[in-house]
Amino acid sequence: MSLKKIQNYINGVLTDPIDGHYLDNHEPATGLVYALTPESNEQDLKLAVDAAEQAFPAWSNTPAEHKAKVLNRLADLIEVHQNDLAKAEAIDNGKPITLAKNVDIYRAAANIRFFAQACTQYSSESHSMENVAINYTLRDPLGVVACISPWNLPLYLFTWKIAPALATGNTVVAKPSEITPMSAYLFAKLCIEAGLPAGVLNIIHGTGQSIGAPLTIHPKIKAISFTGGSNTGTSIKQATANQHKKLSLELGGKNPTLVFADCDFERTVKEVARAAFANQGQICLCGSRIYIERSIYQRFTQALVAEVNQLTIGDPLLAETQFGALVSQPHMEKVLGYIELAQQEGGQLLTGGSQLEMQGRCAGGYFVQPTIVAGLSNSCRTNQEEIFGPVCTVQAFDTDDQAVSMANDSAYGLACSIWSQDISRCHRLAKKVNCGIVWVNCWLLRDLRTPFGGMKASGSGREGGLEAMRFFTEPKNVCIQF
Numbered sequence: 001m002s003l004k005k006i007q008n009y010i011n012g013v014l015t016d017p018i019d020g021h022y023l024d025n026h027e028p029a030t031g032l033v034y035a036l037t038p039e040s041n042e043q044d045l046k047l048a049v050d051a052a053e054q055a056f057p058a059w060s061n062t063p064a065e066h067k068a069k070v071l072n073r074l075a076d077l078i079e080v081h082q083n084d085l086a087k088a089e090a091i092d093n094g095k096p097i098t099l100a101k102n103v104d105i106y107r108a109a110a111n112i113r114f115f116a117q118a119c120t121q122y123s124s125e126s127h128s129m130e131n132v133a134i135n136y137t138l139r140d141p142l143g144v145v146a147c148i149s150p151w152n153l154p155l156y157l158f159t160w161k162i163a164p165a166l167a168t169g170n171t172v173v174a175k176p177s178e179i180t181p182m183s184a185y186l187f188a189k190l191c192i193e194a195g196l197p198a199g200v201l202n203i204i205h206g207t208g209q210s211i212g213a214p215l216t217i218h219p220k221i222k223a224i225s226f227t228g229g230s231n232t233g234t235s236i237k238q239a240t241a242n243q244h245k246k247l248s249l250e251l252g253g254k255n256p257t258l259v260f261a262d263c264d265f266e267r268t269v270k271e272v273a274r275a276a277f278a279n280q281g282q283i284c285l286c287g288s289r290i291y292i293e294r295s296i297y298q299r300f301t302q303a304l305v306a307e308v309n310q311l312t313i314g315d316p317l318l319a320e321t322q323f324g325a326l327v328s329q330p331h332m333e334k335v336l337g338y339i340e341l342a343q344q345e346g347g348q349l350l351t352g353g354s355q356l357e358m359q360g361r362c363a364g365g366y367f368v369q370p371t372i373v374a375g376l377s378n379s380c381r382t383n384q385e386e387i388f389g390p391v392c393t394v395q396a397f398d399t400d401d402q403a404v405s406m407a408n409d410s411a412y413g414l415a416c417s418i419w420s421q422d423i424s425r426c427h428r429l430a431k432k433v434n435c436g437i438v439w440v441n442c443w444l445l446r447d448l449r450t451p452f453g454g455m456k457a458s459g460s461g462r463e464g465g466l467e468a469m470r471f472f473t474e475p476k477n478v479c480i481q482f
């Protein structure tokens with residue numbers, strides 16, 4: 001059987017890579033190659049950038065209502081094809097199909113709808129200097145921008161970047177992860193069906209080395225919206241240091257979860273388990289360092305283990321599956337290596353710890369048991385490095401100050417969740433934790449108007465709402481003396 005070949009989307013047309021090179025695309029649940037991804041080269045990239053450059057004058061002058069109409073058509077099409085897209089995402093990434101439908105695909109449509117509407121409401125500012133002058137601020141699109149996304153929430157994060165870039169009148173060259181290219185390919189077909197003008201969005205497939213790095217340093221690229229690992233973010237910063245591009249970097253996390261004795265116990269157990277293990281722990285926002293007030297430490301960890309042990313682990317294509325496969329063999333090996341390291345560092349496994357041997361269709365898949373480790377210090381590598389898999393640690397704390405200082409003892413600063421019914425304490429602690437997002441008695445509850453992103457090694461810049469609209473536009477102040 002010949003394998004399905006994914007195509008680039010350049011200048012409104014689906015195209016094969018010029019030199020005909022492809023990468024194997026594995027289905028994580030089976031370990032089998034099921035499709036081929038273009039390993040594009042700089043000639044393909046040139047075509048994509050040139051197409052975006054040519055499309056820019058018309059698109060940047062398109063009235064907001066018209067841009068919104070096309071984008072809303074695209075969101076409608078995502079909803080029409082939600083089942084196919086969810087299935088594609090589950091096959092490509094290993095995530096449970098129900099999660100793919102309810103979270104990934106739902107959010108992909110919501111992202112596009114949100115920014116379609118936002119562009120019709122976006123207004124510039126004016127500042128009056130009493131009887132002397134008036135200032136007004138123009139906000140123009142930047143030109144051709146790059147959107148580079150990772151594999152963990154493929155279409156969700158891809159659209160989260162593309163939608164504000166297009167809504168503000170930029171044209172885009174986007175590169176999805178080479179590990180999960182399928183939903184971006186299907187999305188390209190929907191762009192054609194929605195009538196997005198040629199060249200406005202170009203999707204080019206390939207590795208970070210062949211396409212990602214050349215795209216970021218391309219002289220015609222005015223801004224880079226990147227989501228991925230912190231080391232890649234550093235490389236992009238260094239590579240573009242003398243080019244004066246706008247950069248938005250959404251990077252890794254090692255997020256603390258603070259559980260207090262006065263939490264709503266049953267609900268907190270369920271949500272803390274979800275925060276640690278959703279998408280097999282492969283969400284940048286997952287709470288992988290769980291700090292529990294000492295008086296409930298034993299009871300809470302036992303309940304957490306029981307909650308995790310009842311997760312339905314299995315074929316991502318089955319509706320009842322709650323926990324699927326890890327995204328790739330190298331990633332599975334990395335995660336298993338960290339479980340080994342955790343034990344070498346003196347950690348005790350409360351549950352999990354091994355690769356899962358599945359039966360039938362999934363026998364060759366990349367499944368790892370959800371794993372909880374106790375008995376480690378905060379300073380060990382297991383607690384300091386991002387594992388990005390189904391591994392979390394539990395530690396006890398005695399005071400609010402100790403909880404905050406353990407939470408902040410990290411190179412990362414993306415997200416934190418706090419679980420307590422003492423709302424004054426929650427406010428106090430939310431102010432003290434060094435991260436960009438704090439959830440109180442909830443996790444992953446998202447209002448798309450709010451700033452999204454992290455501090456320290458978790459990145460710089462914010463996405464979401466006005467932050468994204470501002471990132472993708474250049475402010476110009478005009479001062480008129482009376």
Ligand code: NAD
Nearest residue numbers: 149150151176177208212213228229232250251252253284
């Ligand atoms: P990655 O950095 O390896 O790759 C991300 C993307 O960058 C891919 O498309 C890749 O091909 C491309 N890339 C790789 N090298 C590049 C280079 N030198 N120049 C330009 N592009 C390059 O990350 P990943 O393994 O795909 O994703 C996992 C990481 O993403 C984790 O660290 C996770 O925490 C992070 N993440 C962060 C957020 C957030 O919002 N902060 C969201 C999701 C994932």
